[in-house]
Amino acid sequence: MEEYNFQLVEKINQQVHVVQVPDTCSFWMIRTKSGAYYSEYIHNGYIAIGWNAVLQSNITQDTEEKLRQAVELNYADKRPGAAINKCYSFASEMQAGDLVMILGDKRVAFGIIGEYFEKQDIQDPIKKELEADAQIAAGFHKQNRIECPYVKRRKVQIIKEVEELRLTPMLARAMLNHHSLSTISDYAIPVLNTCFDLYVYNGETHAVFRVNTKRKIKGRDFATFCYYITEIFSVLNEDEDISITTNLNSPGDYVVAFSQGMDFIQEHWFAFLFIFAVLFGGSYEVSGLKIDIPSVRGLIKWVCNRKHDNSIKSLEAEKLKKEISGIDLDNELKRIQIAREKEESVLQKMPTDQELEKLQKASRALELQEPDSKVVIFPSSNEGNHRDGSS
Secondary structure: HHHHHHHHHHHHHOOOEEOOOOOOOOOOEEEEOOOHHHHHHHOOEEEEEOOOOOOOOHHHHHHHHHHHHHHHHHOOOHHHHHHHHHHEEEHHOOOOEEEEEEEOOOOEEEEEEEEEEEEOOOOHHHHHHHHHHHHHHOOOOHHHOOOOOOOOEEEEEEEEEEEEOOOOHHHHOOOOOOEEEEEEEEHHHHHHHHHHOOEEEEEEEEEEEEEEOOOOOOHHHHHHHHHHHHHHHHHOOOOOEEEEEEEEEOOOOEEEOOOHHHHHHHHHHHHHHHHHHHHHHHHHOOOEEEEEEHHHHHHHHHHHHHHHHHHHHHHHHHHHHHOOOOHHHHHHHHHHHHHHHHHHHHHHOOOOOHHHHHHHHHHHHHHHHOOOOOOOOHHHHHOOOOOOOOO
């Protein structure tokens, strides 16, 4: 049973990850020239922007008037200032660790932005760019691949790709902005809700449950799901500072948010395992055995006890090596006992097995999507930057 429990918990842990989004993260939206360069960006892991006559060296060294002349000489832009601003934003304001929303024709991707670089092997880059623009304007890209001629590029780690129709109304509204590059930090939460199932941002925890059914949602199923999910999170957050947002267009999202950060999740990770074991228990299998509702509470209690027992063993080993005083040992043992009692209290306050059966049945009717098992870690370099991109 010990080995079975261990493997089962490992399976859940491998699928359920919490993402720490830096508070300094900025959010961008970039277009792909009517979708012509979308596949190339996604498959090759980069994004790019035009106006090859304005490179990073020009931005940092040339006068504004010289930059305007370069744009006016080579392009038909009626607003050269806007083109220069976009080049500056791409080359200088964007930071590694920012998030970008990449618009294709009918698909949208999200990625974590990496370092800036310039592609050096494009022969006659301004001419190549103008030729590609003309081909796209003529619709040539709809039947033929046009290679991106842009010099200014940034690496990007793609973390999610969705159908455009799957976007929330708020993100669809952001797409009404037709600029080639724009900041969308006002849409930070809708972007993050689309990208991650469980994340912390600005000191708040967000848990996103994705309803995948394309059938009409029955009121009783939805009400049951909402009620018991709220009850479970209320057990964890007794201040009841919980907010709920929904976008149920069959399919759509149900988001629970509360004003607690990463420390809260780490302290209550056992409870998050409990929630996901209830909702997706039938998906976790070891040696032909799956989690059923009656076994969930016992499994999570085993997780808690195993953690505390290991901590006690470590303390006893330190005592033998005289690495910890008797007073400190007693204090640590008291802390462990308090944590153990608190966890047991939380599990006792959870809905009954009969109520959890109702929740699981409702979640199956809603066809909840299993959490994405991809591990996403933001680069630490983002931590020291401001939202406007300055350092």
